[in-house]
Structures are given as structure tokens and as C-alpha cells.
Amino acid sequence: MKNKYMPTAISMYINYFVHGMGAIILAQNITFLMQQLNTDKAGVSYVISALGLGRLIVLFASGALSDKLGRKPFVLLGMGTYILFFGGILMSPNVTVAFIFALIAGMANSFLDSGTYPALMECFPEATGSANIMIKAFMSAGQFALPMIISILVNNNLYFGYSFILCLAILLINGLVLFKLQFPAFKAVEKEEAAVEIEVNHKANLLIEGICLILIGFTATATFYIISVWLPTYGQEVANMPKTSSLQLISYYSAGSIASVFITSILVKKWIKQVRFVIIYPLFSLVTLTVLYFNPTPMICILSAFLIGFTAAGGVLQLALTTMSELFPTSKGKITGIVYTSSSIASFVMPAITGVISKTSVSGIILLDMGIAAVGVVLALVVNIRYNVVMKKAA
CATH class of the missing domain: 1.20.1250.20 (MFS general substrate transporter like domains)
Structure with a gap:
């Protein structure tokens, strides 16, 4: 229908x-x-x-x-x-x-x-x-x-x-x-969700998986923000790419993001729970950033642009939000506000932090991104462990 x-x-x-x-x-x-x-x-x-x-x-x-x-x-x-x-x-x-x-x-x-x-x-x-x-x-x-x-x-x-x-x-x-x-009719949905909360929400812990998902709002945004802003500069100044070629890196980045969205949406709908991608994608981002940092060549920059677009910008933030809504089923608007507040903090503070680092080393910006991605992996690991526990109890 x-x-x-x-x-x-x-x-x-x-x-x-x-x-x-x-x-x-x-x-x-x-x-x-x-x-x-x-x-x-x-x-x-x-x-x-x-x-x-x-x-x-x-x-x-x-x-x-x-x-x-x-x-x-x-x-x-x-x-x-x-x-x-x-x-x-x-x-x-x-x-x-x-x-x-x-x-x-x-x-x-x-x-x-x-x-x-x-x-x-x-x-x-x-x-x-x-x-x-x-x-x-x-x-x-x-x-x-x-x-x-x-x-x-x-x-x-x-x-x-x-x-x-x-x-x-x-x-x-x-x-x-x-x-x-x-x-x-959002009010009618909320009444149904209130009943779900009694069964599921009391088993989820806001101070553990809740805080981790909120922080993932920060790490996910920071990871792809840094690449979307600084990869062309990194490609030009560190990988010695021509200016026109370095600017095209954002097109590869966007293409990776688009491809990820369609592939991930199919996988989430039919085969794999969204919470699994919350850890899989940051892990691949970390590996990609590590290769990019230690091997700054034009080809690596192109591949990294696509892969970071696929794994970091392809929907980790949205999947984290959906996971949090699943664990804490009521007040979807509040949940959206909390997770995206964390995301907004990243988009506000990252320009200042990376701007300072860029004065001494553009490579240092990629190193910072590696560290943020690593934190995201740890947070996602905690979320996945707790998700298994919560959903097992709710079953």
C-alpha cells in the first residue's frame, strides 16, 4: 500500500x-x-x-x-x-x-x-x-x-x-x-511510544549509551567536517596536487557520501541493524585517515576523499540519532535536539581549532581527525555492547 x-x-x-x-x-x-x-x-x-x-x-x-x-x-x-x-x-x-x-x-x-x-x-x-x-x-x-x-x-x-x-x-x-x-499525527504516535518506554526505556541507561550516542554526534560531525573543509588544502600543500585537482576532491567526497547513503539504507532496511554501522564506519574512517596521514599522495587523497565521504559523511550521525530513538523511544524532538546540539558544537569549535593548527601544520589537522575518529570508535563500541544488553532484556 x-x-x-x-x-x-x-x-x-x-x-x-x-x-x-x-x-x-x-x-x-x-x-x-x-x-x-x-x-x-x-x-x-x-x-x-x-x-x-x-x-x-x-x-x-x-x-x-x-x-x-x-x-x-x-x-x-x-x-x-x-x-x-x-x-x-x-x-x-x-x-x-x-x-x-x-x-x-x-x-x-x-x-x-x-x-x-x-x-x-x-x-x-x-x-x-x-x-x-x-x-x-x-x-x-x-x-x-x-x-x-x-x-x-x-x-x-x-x-x-x-x-x-x-x-x-x-x-x-x-x-x-x-x-x-x-x-x-505526532501526538497519537507519542501516546503509543509512552507504552513502549515502560518496556524498553527503563532498561537503557542515559548515562552510558545515552551519553556515548550524544558524544558520537560530536565525533561523527567533526570527522567529516575536517575532511570537507581541509582535504583540498591538504592535497595541495602536503600531497603536492595542482589546485584544480585538489578542489575536485570534494566531488569525490560527495560521491562517496551519496553512494554510502543508498547502500547503507538498503543494508539497514534488510540485513544489518543501524547500530552496527555506528561502529563499522568510524573504524573504516580511522583506517583511511591513518593511511592518508602516512601516505600523502594524490591517489591516496582521491581514494581517501571517497572513502571518508562513504564512511564518515554517509550517515553515521543520522544512524546514531535513529539508534538513540530506538533505545529512548519517547520525545523524538528532544532526542534530535540533544544529538544535534552535540553536532553543532563540533561545527562551531572545529573551525577555530583547525584554524590554529593550520598555521603550523596542515598534516596536524589530519592527525587531529584521526584522534577524533578513534574516540568515535570507542564510543560506538560501548553503544553496541549496551545495545545488545538492552535489547536482549527487552525481548
Whole structure:
């Protein structure tokens, strides 16, 4: 039987295609923004850091409110605030104003997450892992498409702002469509989940597997964030790749992420529990980063870009969130807020930390990523052990 919420889900996925472009659009247009804002790379980096800060400010509160007020208002609020960002950046005369609009973009991301992730779990209660990991596919598709769009604009000497206007137009049209679509009755689902909590939730331990999953929100985000930002620099300065080739590494990274999403969603749906990937992928990321650190060649950089995209950016964060929702079945909005608050902290502090390290050694950034991935493996090992215990007792 066809799921009546499929149009709603597709509309929400389109938002994340735009979000994928929005997450990198400032970095991709750094040269143009330096001219518009009358600043340097450090100034644009400062603006980019506002994305993580804005996300962090409202995420937990919006997650809790999503459980009380519903999913649809927060999805629409996220779309509206994202429209403000795309339009506002183009009108920003300086770094301060641009920082404010980037802060709004971070908030928009939080609003979308708070409404979309719980809504998708409620749209597809029998395939929550696959439903959530598809978000990453649409994000990666957006990140894959934007560099090509910008290349077309640059090669034809067109206004760089058309990429922002395109995102704004997609959101505006999609918002008009989504406004008329139906969302699942979240309150009725929560009543059913309350009964599940009595059976399962008291056996799960927030101070053990709960804390570990929250911290995985940090390690998973930090692992792929560092690569997505610094791998082109590493390829150029350490592996001696030409600049154009080093920039193409992000395309390989995005391709790996897209491939992972589809393969993982199939495996999660039919054969392997999502919690297993929470440890498998960070372990492969750690191995890949280790090889990259000790063998910085152009070919290794290309392979590493794809593999890190596959294992780190392919949905570990989404699978950790789904695992936490399974262990702690009630208040999906709050759970989303907690895990993504941890993720937001990573996206806010990593630019500062890696920026300092880059002044002395770009290789040191990869070494830092190795350490973060190793911590993620240990955390995931604890989660898997506890998952086995909890689910055995619940059976």
C-alpha cells in the first residue's frame, strides 16, 4: 500500500538538497564574498562559523517545542529563515551583517532538523533508519551539484549571487507546496511510544549509551567536517596536487557520501541493524585517515576523499540519532535536539581549532581527525555492547 505521506517526505527531502548547497555556499563563494564584504579569508571564515553557532543556540529548544507544537511549523519556519539567509547574504555590506544572516542560517538548520527528523520517523515508522539516512543523500546531492553550478557561473562571467537566488527560489516554491501537505499525527504516535518506554526505556541507561550516542554526534560531525573543509588544502600543500585537482576532491567526497547513503539504507532496511554501522564506519574512517596521514599522495587523497565521504559523511550521525530513538523511544524532538546540539558544537569549535593548527601544520589537522575518529570508535563500541544488553532484556 502506498504511503500517503510520501509527497510530504519528498518535499522535506528537497529542503535538504538546498541545505546541502547552503552548507558550503559561503566557502564555495569565498573569493566573491571577500570583495563584497571587504574582508579576507579569515573574515569569511568568521562568517561561516556563525552557521554552527546559530544551530547551537536554538536546536535543543526547537527540538523540545517540536514535540509539543508539531513538526510542520518547524519545517516551515526553517524554510522561511533559510530564505532570509540566502537573500540577506547578497545584501550584506560587511562581515557583521553577513555574520547575522549566517547565524540565521544556522537557526534555520536547527528548525529543519527539529521538525524533519521526527516527522520522517513518523511517516515511515517501519523504516526509520532508511528514512533518516536519505536526508544525507539529498544533502550530498546538493553539495555535489553546487560546485558545478558555480563553475558554470564563473566560466560564463555571471553574477555569483545566482546560486543563492536559485536556492531561495527552490525553497519558496517548495514552501508553498509543503504548506498544503499533510503531516502524521505526532501526538497519537507519542501516546503509543509512552507504552513502549515502560518496556524498553527503563532498561537503557542515559548515562552510558545515552551519553556515548550524544558524544558520537560530536565525533561523527567533526570527522567529516575536517575532511570537507581541509582535504583540498591538504592535497595541495602536503600531497603536492595542482589546485584544480585538489578542489575536485570534494566531488569525490560527495560521491562517496551519496553512494554510502543508498547502500547503507538498503543494508539497514534488510540485513544489518543501524547500530552496527555506528561502529563499522568510524573504524573504516580511522583506517583511511591513518593511511592518508602516512601516505600523502594524490591517489591516496582521491581514494581517501571517497572513502571518508562513504564512511564518515554517509550517515553515521543520522544512524546514531535513529539508534538513540530506538533505545529512548519517547520525545523524538528532544532526542534530535540533544544529538544535534552535540553536532553543532563540533561545527562551531572545529573551525577555530583547525584554524590554529593550520598555521603550523596542515598534516596536524589530519592527525587531529584521526584522534577524533578513534574516540568515535570507542564510543560506538560501548553503544553496541549496551545495545545488545538492552535489547536482549527487552525481548
